[in-house]
Amino acid sequence: MKVIVFANQKGGTGKTTSVINVGDALAREGKKTLIVDLDPQGHAAVSLNLDTETCVANWLMYPIFNTIPLSPEIMNQWIRTTRRENLYLLPGNQMTAKAQRLLTIEEKPINYIKDLLPAIRRMGFDYLLFDTPPSTGGLQEMASWAADLAVIVSSLDYLSADGVSGFVEMLKVLHTQKRWSGRLAGVLPTFYDEQTRTTREQMTHLQKAFADQVFHPIHRATLLREASAEGQTIFEKDAKSRSAMEYGALAMHLSKLT
Ligand SMILES: Nc1ncnc2c1ncn2[C@@H]1O[C@H](COP(=O)(O)OP(=O)(O)OP(=O)(O)O)[C@@H](O)[C@H]1O
Numbered sequence: 001m002k003v004i005v006f007a008n009q010k011g012g013t014g015k016t017t018s019v020i021n022v023g024d025a026l027a028r029e030g031k032k033t034l035i036v037d038l039d040p041q042g043h044a045a046v047s048l049n050l051d052t053e054t055c056v057a058n059w060l061m062y063p064i065f066n067t068i069p070l071s072p073e074i075m076n077q078w079i080r081t082t083r084r085e086n087l088y089l090l091p092g093n094q095m096t097a098k099a100q101r102l103l104t105i106e107e108k109p110i111n112y113i114k115d116l117l118p119a120i121r122r123m124g125f126d127y128l129l130f131d132t133p134p135s136t137g138g139l140q141e142m143a144s145w146a147a148d149l150a151v152i153v154s155s156l157d158y159l160s161a162d163g164v165s166g167f168v169e170m171l172k173v174l175h176t177q178k179r180w181s182g183r184l185a186g187v188l189p190t191f192y193d194e195q196t197r198t199t200r201e202q203m204t205h206l207q208k209a210f211a212d213q214v215f216h217p218i219h220r221a222t223l224l225r226e227a228s229a230e231g232q233t234i235f236e237k238d239a240k241s242r243s244a245m246e247y248g249a250l251a252m253h254l255s256k257l258t
């Protein structure tokens with residue numbers, strides 16, 4: 001099971017949109033894919049037209065209140081089908097924030113989430129994608145630690161470089177001080193609009209800083225906004241659209257990285 005975290009401490013950069021659409025692209029390629037929504041806003045569920053639920057919080061708090069180890073049977077109570085073949089969701093809601101506070105109070109270590117993954121691994125998933133909240137803190141760090149690959153989702157329509165460098169600094173600390181086994185897959189530019197100066201400046205900036213680790217950008221597209229508002233993936237909304245091609249190509253690219 002390949003684990004990929006999508007992150008940026010800035011809000012509204014396209015993290016959830018990217019997770020949902022990469023997830024559906026992988027699922028359509030026949031890969032059994034689980035999206036885990038670590039954001040208390042619960043937008044991953046909303047974007048898939050499902051209910052937000054306390055599942056992530058229950059999962060995170062399980063070892064604190066139980067002695068029986070997590071198993072696929074226990075995970076099955078919380079993992080939802082999405083009415084899409086091969087695509088599954090562990091939904092979250094505002095209780096995820098409470099779970100995070102409890103983990104902080106209990107001083108849970110950085111490997112806490114990684115240690116919760118073997119039960120999910122045994123369920124035969126090919127991919128686990130973490131959607132993360134727009135903040136820094138325990139859950140992002142724990143999810144990054146559990147990940148094989150990290151994707152930084154960077155919006156090009158405003159100066160979002162701070163969000164990128166904050167997360168990169170965190171990954172460096174994981175790498176050098178704690179011997180993280182994962183790696184930065186790359187930076188994903190979103191809200192790309194070649195007509196605007198900000199886009200061109202931001203692209204140049206990212207390419208200088210990350211060279212070949214900058215993915216092909218995702219264009220700003222009304223269709224993407226409409227799809228998530230309607231609870232559809234871009235492949236359901238319009239599989240022939242440029243956005244669908246872009247997310248399909250990103251999923252393909254990520255599937256080839258080791
Ligand atoms: N490429 C795009 N073009 C146009 N609209 C987009 C694009 N990507 C995302 N959006 C829209 O922008 C809004 C924010 O996107 P999204 O929810 O994916 O960001 P996020 O980083 O997950 O936000 P948050 O930090 O609040 O979790 C949503 O309404 C979404 O539909």
Ligand SMILES: [Mg+2]
Nearest residue numbers: 015016039043
């Ligand atoms: Mg989001």
